[in-house]
Amino acid sequence: MTISYNWLCDYLPVTIEPERLSRILTAIGLEVESVEPYESVKGSLSGLVIGEVITCTPHPNADKLKLTTVNTGEAEPLQIVCGAPNVAAGQKVIVAPVGTTIYPVSGDPLTMKVAKIRGVESYGMICAEDEIGLGSSHAGIIILPDDVRVGTPAAGFYHPYQDTLFEIGLTPNRMDAMSHIGVARDVCAYLSHHDKKEFRVKRPSVNGFKVQQQQLQIAVEIGNSTACGRYCGLSLTGIRVGPSPQWLKDRLLSIGVRPINNIVDITNFVLHETGQPLHAFDADAITGNKVVVKTLPEGSTFVTLDGKERKLSAEDLMICNSETPMCIAGVFGGIDSGVTESTTRIFLESAWFHPTWIRKTSFRHGLRTDAATRFEKGVDISQTVNVLKRAALLMADLAGGTVASEIIDVYPAIQDRKQVAIKYHYLKKLSGKNYHPDTVKKILESLGFEVMKDGIDELWVAVPYSKPDISIPADIVEEILRIDGLDNVTIPTTISISPSVEKDLDGRLREKVAAALTGAGFNEILTNSISNSAWYAEDQLKHAVRMLNNLSVELDVLRPAMLETGLAVLAHNLNRKNASLQLFEWGKTYSSEAVGSYQEQPHCCLYMTGSSQGNWRKPGSEVDFFGLKGILNQLAAAAGQPPFDWESASVAGLRNAFQLKSGKSTIGFAGQVSKEKLAGFDIKQQVFFADLDWMKLVTLAGKKEISFQELPKQLPVHRDLALLVDKTLPYAKIETAIRKTGISRLRQILPFDLFESDKLGQNRKSVAVSFMFLDEEKTMTDKEIDNMMQKIINTLEQELGAEIRK
Incomplete structure (x- = not known):
């Protein structure tokens, strides 16, 4: 949000230098992200x-x-x-x-x-x-x-206009600061507390408002009092629509608002001054001299100010005349009721619309206006009449208008202010500071709170309508802290804590896996769960969760698979000459079997392309399937599991794909991304991908009992075998067959050579395997080792038809 220094100073009782003002704004929670000079010329x-x-x-x-x-x-x-x-x-x-x-x-x-x-x-x-x-x-x-x-x-x-602009990183709960007067109120509260002197906001006076005629009486009827809690309006005649005076143009231009004409500019000016949206209707477009606030049947059409015809929902609140709709309430005006150069009579609206209704309508139609942004956060329902008077006085002054009706104020159910109780010991516990009760009351009163009950250990306050986010004692503590200043909370000399036992297996395993991956040269990414349906095949979209109110045609579905969003990241980097990438991501996929029945599944995914990281002694080598397999075995070890078993499988978007198994559980899949899938992202180099079912891995890790034992005192013994086997035989079957022998002293099996030649025989290959044996109690004899090796040889010959090369 942009705040004009000159504009803000109109409401401050003292002049504050921009540098100090910047520090004050940040101190009270309105973080200043930038301070920039502004020049109209x-x-x-x-x-x-x-x-x-x-x-x-x-x-x-x-x-x-x-x-x-x-x-x-x-x-x-x-x-x-x-x-x-x-x-x-x-x-x-x-x-x-x-x-x-x-x-x-x-x-x-x-x-x-x-x-x-x-x-x-x-x-x-x-x-x-x-x-x-x-x-x-x-x-x-x-x-x-x-x-x-x-x-x-x-x-x-x-006299070219000069100003200083503060860009404030406003948090969503600070609706009360979405105006220059709202910011001024916080600054005055800060000054009152720290300078020990009462400072009040210089609000524009509306005492000069008076009804001059009764020529244009327009009635108001609220058909939906839930969506419209209050509706105020008045009529003005003798309006001369034209350019705004230079001072008004300068104020609007400085904060990035384009001047249009004096009537529209005044409504925009008052919006940014007070935070209350206004809307001016051409009174001649209000047939029957009656404004009706209601909803219309589902599918009704309405042409908005931008000339687009929109289909309305039955939950879109509309401002109508006796015959047709004129405006989408709180969001956007209609093309037939707006102020034009020929307008001489207007009906001015100042209302309170329910935040939820406005937010849904705004997103439903993709209309993100200044008015909708404020209404959806909750505006001050108590200021609608005064803001109306303020705008009417400006229109009388700048557009020659005459107030031609009494103020219509339809307020079906008067809202009571919320009351919140805060105990002083709770304030001390949460803030870490012992506040004097008088200090607490002065801070809150300077922010617009009213003390309803003042007890020995408890304070009851009525929350101002301008702060709809305040509802619990912690919110009151936040208000006190930010005005007093977080820097003024003393740091204790000692801190007492109770040691806790970490039960979050998911979090601990994530840290362990992330450490292993980053140590191997991977970088973590976080991609958008909302994805592009064009990336996925029809069978993937059968159970996809589609967006109902997507603002972009490219973001219309919750992703049914993880591969595609990661490929989009790879493509983005490859297009910028970053060709070697090793990435991992924790994310979720989404599916739906029926309306209202939704599922989400956590994943841990790996993406590898290009070359591994090299150094001055050894250049990096191109990543391959075996590199991916090695990384996945590291992850299995991090989860306390033996290396995954690999089984050939058919997986959409992959070739040479494998299922990853641990025992009888399928943990995920891995393989090389197919050329067809890569072409969809204009990727021309190999990409390897693995997708792990994260919760299954967490479950397996939770079942693993941790045990400890002494380091062995004996030395291991190594033996090697060279096997002639069928060329199509996967190495995994060799290792599985060896492990079936059940030799307890066989601690490690590693392949170390692969040789293929016509001299070995048709469709034959030589695989060299190294074995490590260890007996922790005693030194093994040659006979014992030979017996174990013979058992392995017999198994390989019988089960796999292997020949032992001499």
Whole structure:
């Protein structure tokens, strides 16, 4: 949210320098993200002066140039060569002397230097409006009135608007600070507490409001008092729609609001001043002189101010006349009831609409307006009438309007202020600071709270309507803390804590797995759960959860699979020359069997492409399937499980895919992403992917009992075998067969060589395997080792048809 320093100062009782104001705003929870100067004219005409052309003669060496002498109030006039067709002696003009920097409407800034033009020296420039940022015309130089004083700075004549803008990172609960007066209220509360003096917001007076006529009475009827809790309005006649005065344009432009006309600008001005949205209707469009606030049948059509026809929901609250809808309440106006240049009579609305109704309508139609943003957070229901008076006075002053009706105030069920009780010991417990009761009451009263009951150990306060987020004692503590300042809470010299037993297996395993992956060179990513349905096959979308109110055609479904969102990240990086990536992500997929029946499943996914990280001694090698397998075995070990069993499988989007199993449980799948899937993301290099069912892995890790034993005192014994097997035989079957022997002293099995040649025989390959044996109690004899090796050989020969190479 953007706050104008000049605008804010209108409501502050004292002047505060921008630097201090920035610190105060951050201290009270309105974090200042940036402080930027603002100029309505770039450079603010600095260095430009008003001069008078004394002489104007043809240039001796150019037909289209003039040689002038210009009095700028200095001892000597300036000789300036000018090419403008309208320059003449006796004119008052704007001059840019040597050394002045000008800022054209288009192009780069230009600093004046002594220039020789067609052989004649020129000591500055007589300016056109586009050359100094005052307009777009380049037809000729600017000619000023004759009574302007020579030597006057141009800035003193034009008074270009200058301001300082604060960009505030407003949290969603701070609706009360979504206006300049709301921010001023917090600043005054801070000053009152810290400067020990009462400061009050200088609110614009509405005492001058009065009803001048009764010519235009428009009735109001609320058909849905749940969605519209209060509706106020009045009529004005004699309106002259036209441009706003410059001060009003400057205020709006400074915060990024485009001026339109005086009526619309006043409603925008009051919105940013008070936080209360207003809407002005052309009264001639209100047939039957009656405004009805109601919903319309499902599927009704309505053309909004942007010219688009929208189909309405039965839950869209509408502002209607006696025949047709005129406005989507609190969100967007209609094309047929808006203020135009020919409007002379208006009906001005100031209302309170239920936040939930406005939020749903705003998202349903994709209309995110300033008004909807405020209504959906909850506006101050108590200020609707005063804001209406404020706007009416401005319209009378700036648009010649006459108040032509009494204020209509339809308030079906008066809202009571919420009351919250806070105990002083709770305040101390939560804040860490012991506050005096008088300090607490003064802080709260300065923020608009009213003390209802003051007890020895408890305080009851009524919450102002401007703070709809306040409902529990902790909210009151937050208000006190931010005004007093978090920096003023003393840090204790000792901290007492009770040690706790960590029971969050999910969190502990995540940390362990993340440590293993980052240690292996992986980076974590977090992708959007809302995805593009175009990425998925039809069978994947059968049970997908589709968005009902998606704001983008590319974000219309909750992802049914993890692969695609990760590929989008890979594509983004590859397009930016980041070709070697090892990424992991914890995320969820979503599915639905029927309306109202939804499931979400947590995953841990790995993506690998490009080359592994190398160093100056050893370059990185291209990632492959075996690298992925090694990483997955590390994850299995982190979960306290043996290496996964790999079984060939068919998985959508992958080739050479495998199911990962631990015992009888299928933990996930892994493989190489197919070329067809990669083409959909314009990825031209190999990508390897693994998807683990995270909760199954957590469940397995939880069943693993941790045991400890002494380190072995004996040395292990190594033996090697070279096997001739069928070329199509996977190594996993070799290892499985060996483990079936049940040899307890066999501690490790590792393949260390693969050889293929026609000399071995047709469709044969040689696999070399290393075995490690260990007996922790005694040194093994050669006979014992030979017996174990023979048992392994017999098993391999019988079950796999292997031949032992001698």
